[in-house]
Amino acid sequence: MSIQDEVTAPPPAKLAIDRVSKSFTTARGSVHALDNVSLQVAEGEFVCLLGPSGCGKSTLLNLVAGLELPDSGTVVADGRPVRHPGRERMMMFQESALFPWLDVIGNVLFALKLKPGLKSNERQEAARYYLKLVGLEKFMEANIHELSGGMKQRVALARALAPNPRVLLMDEPFAALDAMTREQLYGDLQRIWEQRHVTILFVTHNVREAVSLGDRVVLFSPHPGRIHEEFRIDLPRPRDINSVEVAGYATRITRALKQHLQEGAPAP
């Protein structure tokens, strides 16, 4: 399968998270990270998981990635229960998690080498294609430490996209970047998402970020992590994070968040 076929025929994807619970045992006792959470994600949908820290949204992402398994409930991707990590669900982290012992293209090739059925020249072609897609074709041979934070996340995005996943799981990928770089990446991410029709689950604690990216914003509440409320964002794309419409949605969601935090303040 050539790179062109992959681009023109995007694979279908759908996630069904059904009554999932997950607890962790730490040194300070048990943490109830997720409590009876259900969520359906349509193919090609961009869903933002929003909430304060400790609300289990990252845990949910890890469960969908298959990095962890739920205590109860099921995570189903494309009709098949998730038991392991898989190439069809790629993950991006807040730190770029790029490998410092490889150069830029080596990092992208790392993902491609694990995908069976590709010849060496096909891997090279694919790696170049995705680095070009994120605008880094001039930095293929650069070392990781030579890149800025924004460039690192672009490489991480190229690496995640390279095996042509059906689902992209993003765990606060832009949280550590400065505002200007972040706004550029919002634009790039929306462009790539529209081109490739991947399904995206995007974890953030930034309300405006969630509103300007997501088709849907799922608001989580902490202790234990639950889905509190969902908001459908009916705004045309591309969206500008500084627009009045985005601000309007953001205000509503922030109000809901605050109200809930007051109601649900943990007992002393």
Add this chain to the structure above:
Amino acid sequence: MKRFLTAFGFFALLVAAWHWACVQKFWSPVLVPSPESVGRYLWESALDGSLAEATLVTMKRLLAGYFIGIVIGLPVGLLTARFRFLRDTLGMLALGLQGLPSVCWVPLALLWFGQTEAAMLFVVVMGTVWSVVLATQTGVRNVNPIYVRAARTMGSRWLHIWIRVIMPAALPFIVSGMKQGWAFAWRSLMAAEIFVTILTGFGLGHLLHYGRELHAMEQVIGIMFILVLLGLLADKLLFSPWERWLHHRWGTDKA
């Protein structure tokens, strides 16, 4: 090139000062031989082949023992890093034995293996292996877990994770451990060669020892000079390329 010339000039100056001190008769020539006599010894022993032979014998022992030490130490270090039980047992043993100068093994090595190459090899392995174990263990324990998580989402599994992710990520630690192992092995081999005569081959340590017995201090200093040279050469050939690559890749050279 400029740095090389600087170093060369420095050493030339040292030898000149030494020569001057000898001409001025600062010390008796019995205590401190002149650079000329040391040079003469080196020249003669180079011509009759005894120096090359001894160097070959010593390097063979060192490289063989060092290689065995790494082959054992690397996997053991990976295991002690992975399993807490092994870390608390084998890892603790390694920590203890690393502190033991490995020349302390010479009496036992002689008892077990006799005056053979095996005894020398054993001492060198004991000098290398614990440093490599500990460095590998520390290196692996310091690998950022996010690398492993990222690799797993890309479809990397068990052996692939260990070989392609954890080992390269731990490489800076492993290389410095290998360097330390080399230094320990080198010291323990010299001590062992000076200490014990092995009939199957006379190494540099033996030549130094004979120099002492014959009270030929020019021989002692000549051999010391060769040892220093070999140490420098090993550093420049064996480790410098690695370290340069690590600095370049990890970006640790701009401090």
